[in-house]
Amino acid sequence: MNAIEVKNLKKTYISGHFWNRKRAVALCGVDLKIKEKEVFGLLGLNGAGKTTLIKIMTGLVFPTFGSASILGKPAGDVQTRKEMAYLPEMPYFPRYLTPLEILDFYARLYEVPRKNRKEIISVALLKVGLYEKKNIKLKEFSKGMLQKVGIAQLLLNDAKVFFLDEPTYGLDPLATKQMRDIILELKKAGKTIFLNTHQVSEVKQICDRIGILNKGRLISEAEVKNIKGSIESYFVKKVADDGKE
């Protein structure tokens, strides 16, 4: 079974009032299949539609046409969300709560039983190196530390599918390595990972397969091991070739 399946997905954003409607096409007919236990990296320039694709799969926005499913269930469904975890680009949290409080809140939404909650949260905080800071208000956290809280919330529900949108954004080199290690650990544990990134260097070390999204279209898919030369040059070539067409 495919862990993620996207069929002819189209998304057009409509803004403005009815007398001055503006349309922006974000996705135009994306088809994609990601196998279970696969780590898939989606590459694309800014504005290519990567975040829109992830937002449709997590139920934050709705497709204009087409469908997306996760583990055979409709994307965005409440039951589907039980088996997935999502890290947005630059996650924000209520500034006056502590990591312990916000993770407890998320754990409750994930229906983590009360007796296990404390332990699961502690393990997640230890993993990202924030255990000692669990009672400090989030308003005092740096961008990198907030990203770590974002990573910790990924680990609360033993998800099967992970959606990571620019997971190393704002992290220092040490934290980037920590993040990479966590992703590799998840990969080792047999999780399916969908990674949105424009950090090409990340992809080689983590992903099994990549896709390139350009102007709302998936222009290329390839196994990382089959790519000759650097991924960066492969990416640049594909985007440039697409621009010529």
Added chain:
Amino acid sequence: MEKNKFGKILAVAQNVLNECIRHKVLNILFVFALALIGGSLLIEELSPGAQGRTLINVGYANMEIFGFLTLMLSIFIMTFEEVEMRNLWLSLTKPISRSSYLLGKFLGITFVLLLTIAVMSIIIMGIAFFGRISLNLNYILIVYSMTLGLLLTIAFTLAFISIATNLTTGLIFSSFVFLIGHLTEHLKAIIENPLTSEAVKVALFIVYYITPNFSIFNLKDKAYMVDGRFDLSYILLITLYAAVYTFISLLIGTRAFKKKEL
């Protein structure tokens, strides 16, 4: 089917309460206490004879205004952080339906409001006690009816925010409805005035029937008139009125929120 729906609604509600307390929303109570103590001293100077009734009226009128400010501030803070700061992205990608989330938010702001009203009531009772002003049990009904009106305000504000494209528009619109809702008796008078044009009459007629009538929740002016006794059937009627309006507002709010793209 969403499992453990009530548990999740309660989790959201507790989170809202927690956040509002941390944001020092309840500091508004200090302003209330200062306004009331200052007012009571002024009233004592100006009208020594009518001090009791005037103080209570001022206190309860302030209570409604400060209750309204508290709920608007709570909704503003919560929604600003959720939408503008994108906190909502993480919450709504967890296994909770949008309707449960909105209901949790309603319940959470209700908790904040009830806490505020409880503290304000204690302040009023304290001032009455030290000023040797007698308060009978009917004041509980005054506070109760006022709370009904404010609960209804929470529900339609959440509905407007769910429908509106931005937070400011939603808050301005609901403040406008709150204001109009207090003037429905005047609207009726304008509609019945033969000098009013037909077009204005139709427009006001629609506003009159759509806008909740907040004057029915105002029992404080009647506290002395009915010799401290209220008709219980009237209390039941306004409870039902508030429940129906709240239910409809929440229904519209959840429908709109389910379709909202983030």
